[in-house]
Amino acid sequence: MSWLFLPLQYAFMQRGMIAAVLVGLLCSVVGTYVVLRSMAFLGDALAHAILPGVAIAYLVGGNLLIGALIAAILVALGIGFFTRGGTVREDTAIGILFSAALALGVALISSIRSYAVDLSHIIFGNVLGVSPADLWLIAGLTVVVLLVVILLFRPLFVVSFDPVMAKTLRLPVELLRNLLLVLLALTIVVSLQTVGIGLVAAMLVTPGATAYLLTRRLVPMMVIAALIGVVSSIVGLYLSYYLNIVSGSAIVLVATAFFLVAFFFAPQKGWAWQRLHAQRR
């Protein structure tokens, strides 16, 4: 059993483990909505759009996470603003804002010489570099986002399943949509440390998509997704320690393995099940 505890003797490893578990949990729960509302592209775009925020924070010597947070919320609300009333389609608005933000980020970064190391941490994550202050911020944001998701479960459920009915019930559909965008932005910023912006989309989508293959109800789907997210984070971190690979990649690859197993062997929705069923007919 010593292999299990050996990595945890280091404080940075303990912090990394806590951060990875929190991110796995948060990404999976919020990711359930991302999967069900087909917002995967949006999630990926938001992740890239935080780059200018990070660059500006770096330039003025501020906290990178807070810079990322501000940029993500601005872009999320910007997408909501441009698509209001249907003048611009959502995927178009996402495409425009996401590339514009990315361009701005790269432009800012290209003016800094010593930036290469930090940039690679932002793109690929650096779970072992989580400072105690970072950990507090991650934990705080995780609690806030999960609380909102749990408290507003019913309106979010109605508005995600049937926006038309939500409107006839006079629910503030626009407000709830923007709220979900902000929650998504917060989740992405929290994930920055562990999987980086390049792989956030995988953590948002893969656990939710896996859970979708295993259940037919929303709450169990969220619970299963959370479980997969947390287990992937823990297993991934051990793999990264022993195989000496980047932690973000290890976590995402474990989650992908879960998805593949579910895709082929899930009861009813799985490939093998449907093959068998087709043969019996």
Add this chain to the structure above:
Amino acid sequence: MTRRDNEFLNAGTARLEFENVMVAYNGHPILDDLSFEVPHGAQVAVVGPNGAGKSTLFKALVGLLPLRKGQIRIHGLPLGQHKDCVAYIPQREEVDWRFPVTVEEVVMMGRFNNFGWLGKPTGEDHAVVLQSMDQLGITKLAKRSIGELSGGQQQRVFLARALAQEPHILLMDEPFTGVDVSTQEATLALLDDLRTLSVTVMVSTHDLSMAAERFERILLLKRRLIAYGPREQVFTRENIGAAFGKQALILDNIVVVDHCCPDDEHEHLHDEAME
């Protein structure tokens, strides 16, 4: 029915009024100059050719599309004053059938404004949901997910949800299209029950004979109001000709209407509704 409903009945203002309504989509008017009144508890069939604006009429009525001109009043008050008195059953294509939600959960959504944002369904909510599912014969399916059901069963789920809303006005968009005979029967039986509950009903349909047989009032639409009233007044040769044009073949005593053309109206309204 709740006490609040009775207060409305006693006040005698329970009705639906359209006054010079104009609805546009992307700058193109789809409905124009629409004025009519539906008395409390009446059942109206909305008929017209493809693209006549039948779905648009319903979407304007539930506040999904803004009014360019005119006013819609429910119980004498403009739209937006009533939280849950209009129930709307969308066309089948507008629902995400892959969503992981059970029959019971869908019907419970009809009670949303009763228990609210942070509340939990009460015993009364559960009783109403159970009763609504019973009435449409889907109680056995309560724990099934909606994606596994047949088209007719899916429609019954949405009828049950509308019933659970205890609406004053119920709108059904093409409930007789693409479902089996037993679901058509269940829908018609529900209409009879709603009549005894004095719920005002508007149903859009392609089926002119169904409209003529089962509804006391017909609203014939083609971007504008062609005719509105009892079927003898509405289904005249002139009105059918005005609404359906070349799609209608009018012989001595026979009217034949061709409904095969693609319905582009729903196509471009789809995005707006699903946003």
